[in-house]
Amino acid sequence: MGTNLQVQNLTAEDFGGAEYEGCNEYLVHTKPEAVEHYPIDIMGLNCATGPDLMKPHIKYLREKSPFTRKF
Numbered sequence: 001m002g003t004n005l006q007v008q009n010l011t012a013e014d015f016g017g018a019e020y021e022g023c024n025e026y027l028v029h030t031k032p033e034a035v036e037h038y039p040i041d042i043m044g045l046n047c048a049t050g051p052d053l054m055k056p057h058i059k060y061l062r063e064k065s066p067f068t069r070k071f
Contacts, residue, residue, distance in 0.1 A: 025057055
């Protein structure tokens with residue numbers, strides 16, 4: 001999927017600003033039409049962004065995923 005995103009010529013604004021450029025996981029929120037046609041059955045996250053930046057994304061995925069058990 002990453003290669004397919006690169007050919008879309010996305011800008012820093014598509015990612016939500018220059019500080020997030022290249023963070024493909026942000027596209028789910030900032031430009032969903034760039035990723036919505038990809039069937040996703042597994043996802044890897046870039047932990048290098050740090051726990052503070054990742055926490056809202058993991059919370060969102062946990063709440064929205066049909067595969068997450070609700071406790």
